[in-house]
Amino acid sequence: MSNRLVYVVGPSGSGKDSVMAYARTQLAGQPMVQFAHRYITRPAHAGGENHIALTEAEFKARVQAGLFAMHWQSHGNGYGIGTEVNQWLSKGITVVVNGSREYLLQAMKNYPELLAITIEVTPDILKQRLMDRARESEAEIDTRMNRNRILQLSHPKGIVIHNNGALEHAGAALVDLIEQHSKVTLCE
Template sequence: MTPLVYVMGPSGAGKDSVMNLARDMLAPDAPVVFAHRYITRPAEAGGENHIALTQAEFALRREHGLFAFHWVAHGNHYGIGREVHGWRKAGLAVVISGSREHFLKLGGIDDDTWPVLITAPVARLAERLAARGREPGSATAARLDRSEAYDMTDPRLVTILNDGALETAAQSFVSLIARLQPSSAVRRRA
């Protein structure tokens, strides 16, 4: 089966920024798709481009088996649609933005899953969370408390430190995808 690239990391690490730039750096015909998330957070709340669902809509989809993965974090429900299974069967590498806690509960998902931890020093996380201003200080403090709460020991784990130029972290991510995909279609755009 083709790779599932499971991206995770603490709030404020810049996961979405790294993934968005990496997507732009990939060749247009690269056999790689980035899955969107379903979240019980309003679309106008900022952050990633996601499908906003009410609690009831999320529960209905979960009850009907429409999620490949789902978890709760920061007071919201998050889901990845089961369409990712079809994309992998079709020969596409799939990139998802997941949760460290969820990944640990799943026990690594399958042999073709590649966990990627995007992280930054706590001081940088705090700066970024304050700058995005999405939540009150108490919620920001709770996110920072969780920043080092998980011991990620999967031998396949690739860690990307996003503490310098965003392009450097994104290029590291693109290089990983290139190593996982035998296709020559994964190359940097000119």
Template sequence: MVRGTLFYLVGASGSGKDSLLEGCRRQLPAQLRCCIAHRYITRAAGAGGENHIHLSEAEFHLREELGLFAMHWYSHGYHYGIGNEIDAWLDSGANVLINGSREYLPKAMAMYDELVPVLVDVAPDKLRQRLIKRGRETPDEIECRLARHARMVAQMPDCTLRVSNDGKLEEGVQALLNLVMTHGVQHVEIEPHCLNG
């Protein structure tokens, strides 16, 4: 059986990754054969707007020691993990969609030949307005975040696919579902990613 495709979603804070994933969960067509992974995070449940699974630091480190994470990283004071259940999903031929970390991407690409990076694209002005409306950061902090995002975009691999989330949320959700439909293993056999090339 051909392994599924691993869609590795990245994007700036405020780009709407969580909203896109939640929208996809609500309307995943069966023919996509796509599973959306929940992240395991040491951040409290209900914080941050993400539908994640909360773990204490002790439980997180235990799972890490037991090899229960396919991927894990530390960012902004929290530990993040993707469970190794995604390997069983991929082995079964399912496509898998995860909310990844840009900093972890090179390591993830070295581990998974079937990984496809997906960048959630939002115009800088629109992203700035979303961050201002959110009200969590000062204007200077927002500009620093926008600058980091611009550097991230410039450093993404050439094989990165893009999903626009500039408009209505339902349009972004449909664009992401279309991307899985177009590039998932049930339609095309994905060649090894560009870093192996």
């Protein structure tokens, strides 16, 4: 049995959450494919992905109790993936995780058969999407753009899905990869 999991990463503005939501909807009836919720220290109504909101104190308590299989800090928030993913993996279920590029190397050490997928867009589209969100100042967007360039050069990408066009194209590519992975997992 494989303990691989599908670990999806991409910069803010790449459309990663939208691509994952598309795949989640398409695969909703598949019992052998599960999407892990992230536990995040930001309000549930903050937009973006469907996540479980925790206070800083709750997050720290869960870290101390060993309730996260993975956890990291990014952009002033704590992010965690619950230990339930290990139980799912032990049952042969393909687990899809919304991960962090900065945590990817640690995740690869903890899960050697992890399948890394990077959602990417061209820099001009990325900048426009960040500006359209209107969550950050232009200086903050430039900081994100510089961080993205550094991370693109420094982290392993795995399989790249380009999300420069229609969401359905990138979403279908992710669904195909997850389905291929599920068939491999089920046959092992």
